[in-house]
Amino acid sequence: MLKTTDWLLDPRGVPGFERHEVVAHLESGPHVHHTEHLHVRLPKRYGLVNLTEHVEGVVERSGVVDGICFVSAMHITAGIYVNDAESGLLEDIARWIENLAPYGEDYAHHRTGEDNGDAHLKSFLTNHQLTAPVTHGKLDFGTWQQIFYAEYDGKRSKRILVKVMGLTR
Amino acid sequence: MLKTTDWLLDPRGVPGFERHEVVAHLESGPHVHHTEHLHVRLPKRYGLVNLTEHVEGVVERSGVVDGICFVSAMHITAGIYVNDAESGLLEDIARWIENLAPYGEDYAHHRTGEDNGDAHLKSFLTNHQLTAPVTHGKLDFGTWQQIFYAEYDGKRSKRILVKVMGLTR
């Protein structure tokens, strides 16, 4: 079982964020489809870190005024979720995830030589993707909604896909 | 631990529904983006209530014939899910959620003065958002699929975002 101190909990940003890569940008009249891969390498194996400002950056670069912003981990040992950026809550979430999908069990997946069976299960609890609405050029969120990246097998390069589709005016 | 009687379980509608507010409506040729915030104030702290007819109302007002309808709680202490509108099942779901993310634990989040740590965890179990497909002008659902709003911190004003995007013909 992990302790909360085994997690990198950051309510404000993404330690180990490397770069954003535009992989496609299509325009057709007022319609825009804009896709980026965000490259991240978290310095710890487990983490819950605040991705909101990076997603906002993609929305801004897309030029979309009304549409949707789809955010997804491109790995099956990571998650994307919306919740409050309060540090005590991050501890609660880490503890809750660990309790329901614990590290160090004798998972059948480990017969392959891997030791990250728990990470694959943890991703079900947070989900690995979400859709964020864009209205009047911004994420159409309530006051406390923040987008988090959940890392369950870090210390290596991972990608997060962000695709914004919508109208520019 | 909550009992099922602590929940407002309504398989048919949303007690405390206040109003729908159109926050944006864009048209570009046959393309429509239509966004509403639904205002709800549930009379109980916990509840599972049937939102389907309200979402259908937004789809109808949008005029969209084919596209997607995105539905999301704008709060991190609420959920949106699809399941069956059977009253026994609502009890099962309430009991199951409570069992996996119980009220009254000593959550770290409570150091802020809040007492709703369980609500933040419960929202992971139901998810707080969903996409509903719209085909031939209607929700493209199976026979038993109904959209529910899950309230984990009620008795106050909450908003639910519904965004419909698609073609009008």
Add this chain to the structure above:
Amino acid sequence: MLKTTDWLLDPRGVPGFERHEVVAHLESGPHVHHTEHLHVRLPKRYGLVNLTEHVEGVVERSGVVDGICFVSAMHITAGIYVNDAESGLLEDIARWIENLAPYGEDYAHHRTGEDNGDAHLKSFLTNHQLTAPVTHGKLDFGTWQQIFYAEYDGKRSKRILVKVMGLTR
């Protein structure tokens, strides 16, 4: 409680796949909306089976080059999720789902004569729907991301909705 041998675990395909049915296809300039219902009848009551190639087929038939592909079970006793297609992991996932939402409990839903209360709860764990990004004409996925259909009440005809929306060039 189920054992993992009670599940049909197929990391490669969908046993019991019957046919795909195009239910709508709209074009407006370079915009396409393409919707299919996939018909499946799994030979076992419980199963985790690989749906990826069927979803890829819908994307190809849609002609969409950039957009989103929405996939949803049309039943509330089934799930759709993304994870790794490794057979040991399928056992772990089946065991984990069963452990958190066990078969054979005395669910209130069973007062209706049904015996599938567990199936309704299991669908929360995997979620019953997902959005897949389409970029450069293909699912914009990481190396190990595969789409699975989770059946919790099989041996009868079920439908899966796939809607692809986007630009054809």
